[in-house]
Amino acid sequence: MSSDYIHLNLFTMNSVEHVTTGNWRTPGDQSDRYTDADYWQEVARTAERGGFDGVFFADVRGIYDVYGGDRETAIENAIQTPSNDPAYLVPAMASVTDNLGFAVTKSTSYNHPYQLARELSTLDHLTDGRVAFNIVTSYLESAARNLGLGERMDHDDRYDRADEFMDVCYALWEDSWDDDAVVRDRESGVYTDPEKVRAIDFEGEFFDVPGPHGAEPSTQRTPVLYQAGSSDRGREFAADNAEAVFVSQLTEEGVRDYVEDMRDRAAAKGRDPDDLLFFPGIAPVVGETEEIARQKYETYAENVDTEATLALLSGFIDLDFSELDPDQKVEHIETDAIQGAINAFTKNDPDRDWTVEEVAEFAGLGSTSPVVVGSPEQVADELQHWYEDVGVDGFNIKEIVRQGTLRDFVDMVVPELRERGLVREGYEGETLRENLFEEEGRTRLADDHPARN
Numbered sequence: 001m002s003s004d005y006i007h008l009n010l011f012t013m014n015s016v017e018h019v020t021t022g023n024w025r026t027p028g029d030q031s032d033r034y035t036d037a038d039y040w041q042e043v044a045r046t047a048e049r050g051g052f053d054g055v056f057f058a059d060v061r062g063i064y065d066v067y068g069g070d071r072e073t074a075i076e077n078a079i080q081t082p083s084n085d086p087a088y089l090v091p092a093m094a095s096v097t098d099n100l101g102f103a104v105t106k107s108t109s110y111n112h113p114y115q116l117a118r119e120l121s122t123l124d125h126l127t128d129g130r131v132a133f134n135i136v137t138s139y140l141e142s143a144a145r146n147l148g149l150g151e152r153m154d155h156d157d158r159y160d161r162a163d164e165f166m167d168v169c170y171a172l173w174e175d176s177w178d179d180d181a182v183v184r185d186r187e188s189g190v191y192t193d194p195e196k197v198r199a200i201d202f203e204g205e206f207f208d209v210p211g212p213h214g215a216e217p218s219t220q221r222t223p224v225l226y227q228a229g230s231s232d233r234g235r236e237f238a239a240d241n242a243e244a245v246f247v248s249q250l251t252e253e254g255v256r257d258y259v260e261d262m263r264d265r266a267a268a269k270g271r272d273p274d275d276l277l278f279f280p281g282i283a284p285v286v287g288e289t290e291e292i293a294r295q296k297y298e299t300y301a302e303n304v305d306t307e308a309t310l311a312l313l314s315g316f317i318d319l320d321f322s323e324l325d326p327d328q329k330v331e332h333i334e335t336d337a338i339q340g341a342i343n344a345f346t347k348n349d350p351d352r353d354w355t356v357e358e359v360a361e362f363a364g365l366g367s368t369s370p371v372v373v374g375s376p377e378q379v380a381d382e383l384q385h386w387y388e389d390v391g392v393d394g395f396n397i398k399e400i401v402r403q404g405t406l407r408d409f410v411d412m413v414v415p416e417l418r419e420r421g422l423v424r425e426g427y428e429g430e431t432l433r434e435n436l437f438e439e440e441g442r443t444r445l446a447d448d449h450p451a452r453n
């Protein structure tokens, strides 16, 4: 790890179910409030109270319609549908917090870089530098159809487009406007010095963008960059672009190997490997005592819907699990969707033969991340172990029930971690980048980031 303490994100989605199934039925669950600004403002206040760096919003376009070849199971079980756009939540949540950051997932396959660069600059202005871009290439075929592309681009071609997409964004964010371009000189009548605003004249395989950027530089210019790709091509892309990566490995060994591999790749690209932060997901189930936590876990596990879980995984992997027997071993396939999702149960866990039934049971609570059940001390012990011995920088906290998972974590685990000096008491700076890298004044991308060169 390269951080002095554990960093935390809430991993959520502007939807009912995200990476857990069936638990919208758990008494007290509030996920049906996802359409209310009030709900998200409560979430934001709680996360900031717990010293979280940010709220991390996943997002998809399209429907999970791979399972059984239709959308019925996903729709019936609210599997990431219905869902709303996360970006619009950011100003509402920022208005009730001072330091909390907001990572917004946006697809490089289904957006145009000129348009998206402007949207993210706008959010970074409105929040005074508290925005991150989770760069995804997307995986659902249904999204490609909805957006008029006919079919999903091939896995590696999506990353080629993403490379170029980021080159356009970097040129707009970093090179197009000088820091002192806006002069606001009432006497001379010059608002912006035209000499200090440049076209980018980008011409590529996928995009031709003359520029200049329409927005003046925001506090961070380039928002903090997150990435979650775990295939070989995805790792190369992350090593080029990401400041923080979302780790999706099930075993300690897998996480260690991933961290080492990613740091090597970043160094080979001339970047300081410590400028890459690692966030595995965990789904915590906490109770005042271990027994209470176990009871909660039993309730949550009983509420999981196996078919819904398989519908979720079928979408992640683009493999129709309805065609497999429950006791059949899950074999590795080279998927065009999320390679990391199938790798988690095959390549990355070679000593175990996962059956379809076991995968469904495991993934129903938090999908491809471990569930940690216990008293505040026990959960804190586990996180401390992953931070100190495995070398991660923090965690994306996956929700099982809303807002219960977050509240339990903030009210019980965070005080325990704070007592151990492992979670911040206050924030270092005002921007997300300063807080993530624990360095006041570090509002901009590192000098050795490819976007700066």
Ligand SMILES: Cc1cc2nc3c(=O)[nH]c(=O)nc-3n(C[C@H](O)[C@H](O)[C@H](O)COP(=O)(O)O)c2cc1C
Residues within 6 Å of the ligand: 057, 058, 059, 060, 061, 105, 107, 135, 136, 137, 138, 139, 227, 228, 229, 230, 231, 232, 233, 234, 235, 246, 247, 248, 337, 338, 339, 340, 341
């Ligand atoms: C933990 C995790 C979270 C992800 N979240 C999203 C998401 O919210 N939206 C999305 O379109 N893709 C998401 N992805 C997909 C990736 O960003 C990437 O596009 C996809 O995994 C294909 O890359 P890979 O084969 O290199 O893993 C996620 C992937 C992982 C592993």
